[in-house]
Amino acid sequence: MPREHRGPNEKLGTMLALAGMSNAGLARRVNDLGAQRGLTLRYDKTSVARWVAKGMVPQGAAPHLIAAAIGSKLGRPVPLHEIGLADADPTPEVGLAFPRDVGEAVKSATDLWRLDLAGRRDFLTGSFAVTAYATPASRWLITPADGSVAREPTGPGAVRVGHSDVTKLREAADDARRWDSKYGGGDWRSGMVPECLRVEAAPLLLGSYSDDVGRALFGATAELTRLAGWMAFDTGQQEAAQRYYIQALRLARAAADLPLGGYVLASMSLQAIYRGFADEGVDLAQAAVERNRGLATARTLSFFHMVEARAHAKAGDAAACAAALSAAESWLERSRDGDQDPAWLGFYSYDRLAADAAECYRDLRVPRQVRRFTETALARPTEDFVRSHGLRLVVSAVAELESGNLDAACAAGARAVEVAGRISSARTTEYVRDLLHRLERYGNEPCVVELRERARPLLAAPA
Template sequence: MASTSRRKRPPNADLDRLIETCGASHKSLALRVNQLAQQAGLETDYSHTSIANWCQRGMIPKWPVPTFLAQAIAERLGRPVALGEIGMGDAETPDADVGLDFPRDRADAVRVATSFWSFVNRRDFLTGSGFAVSAFTTPVTRWLVTPADEAADVAGGKKQVGRADLEELRDAADEARRWDSKYGGGNWKANSVTVCLQERAAPLLRGSFTDAVGRDLFSVTSELSRLAGWTAFDVGQHDVAQRHFIQALRLARAGGDVELGCYVLTTMAMQSLLRGFGSEAVDMAQGAFERAKGQAAPRVLAFTKLIEARAHARERDARAASRALAASEDLLGQADAA
């Protein structure tokens, strides 16, 4: 892969200034860009000279390398970095934000999810500037306000979706869970979940179905999307995982599955926590618990309290962490008793 494009520009003062602010050397930055590219399935050999060319000669690397550069700098700064901040805003492509939307309208939600699934299986899938906790703001807010859509029926589709179709998706989800438990999310079997979403779930979501079938269809598709998120999460593709989790939350809402939505939102809180956003993780876990209290099983609610406890601990609030952990243990006790 060529190190840069041939297009010449004025010096990129924005990039030069941001690199100086984050304190990274050109050599270490190039190494991290190469690592991120390798994780995305691309072979690159950038060096300190490449970084110098991007700064001093205003050269722009081929897509999606600008996103890796933004992510590498973001990791140093501890905050999201947009392409515009590194002077490469016009390198962004129309699908850079695909999968981050959480539409109010259910039909739009299906369109967003299926469009994302069609992109995510491409080898050259184009993403934004890595994980950004701010991308969770709208999905979390909208789910907390309305965790369940009023209806799930659809008419006019070419295929009439039935129970047999749902069983096939459930079997795929069960198999993915078994393989994830035994071999981890990065194994080839778990990766096939994204193919199932694109080739099996997407056509069904475009079909016709009753309200009862629709609710089950949206729920099992939400679970598959959550599992796909775990797969990406386990191999360090946090921006892809974030998109899967957002779509899983929206599909759980479409299915009226508040318990699954609670579980997905808590998973999003855990991802935020592990990416260094403890305070946001506390808010998300607490919101998931309060919204699903009385509707979710004790074991699911125990998970929300466990993640809340971990987030409080990360924030060095020992008292709040102890309270949340005790609540988690009480809920697990209720689950065992039942």
């Protein structure tokens, strides 16, 4: 049963007015957000009236869903205290902080890792808010590296961390990257990354280590945390991805690893773009570029410029996109086999640049360029990059469709559906769904009907 407040919840009423939401509108949005998380809620305008006028506090996930619904209208995170529900479980705030102190940073990260994000539908109930990246990005830009991170023993049972411990974490990150590319972020093996962070990494960060070992340890845990975020992003868990990314950036700062911090910012940028925040995506990608000039390898800078191009394309700025793509290609041409490229960049080569260039021109609606770059992107063998191949096939299908080649579009779409059915990637499924939406205007054309039937099991599968 809902709990009583002492009188009306004036804060909630004020925030509803500020967001321009009616009682019925809030109830509907809360029910929808609950359904997205597997919850069956039946709130209506009378329920909301009770929350406001009588100060009733709904139980379970509802307070956080209310905050998320209002936050999505305002375009920023809304903490529970701002809507008069501060006495609800504060757990959903975990992972959003970017502490200045290294010790607090360790606590912030390990608190997040200890939560089973995939298994708790009542935890991450806030909508993705790109504004949550503002403070982490600005603090990283101002101070991208901490002072000494050495940690002294805190008791007789403290773990003494050495480079061999760090090596194990890096090997786990290498394995996870391969799983993700081949099987998608939702593959059962992907769950081993959060488990590794909880069981293996957390005790090490809470152990004792020299500054040198500590830097390496923070770098390895930052890599794994970014991977956890990327896998959450690929499976549609945007709230979880955002929290992992914020903590990964904080850990990269403790590692004094600017290229890795830039990689996290690039990941944040791609998520912002995917969620429709192109301008913020540009800012995040440019932050990665600017802080790494003269520091990162040529291949790394090429990747950052490529992400910047994606953001410009989504914003509809063709000239800025072309300039960023040109910079990406120029830096990639300067790279050499002997460069000390980071291990996490092993996926990036000219075919990946071509694939993203194709997506840029898809967003800019230049199908001739999409087809040109997609041909290069699809030339790479697919056994280790199955998800990427599926995404490229969908982009190719869209280009064929916009060029008036319906049969070719459906053929590429059918191949994409076959690939998507072999992996666990909500993002790939969403690409297929978008293609089918574009094909709706062709009604019952035989090839469209056939493709729709092929895709039906994929689209009906649970997320």
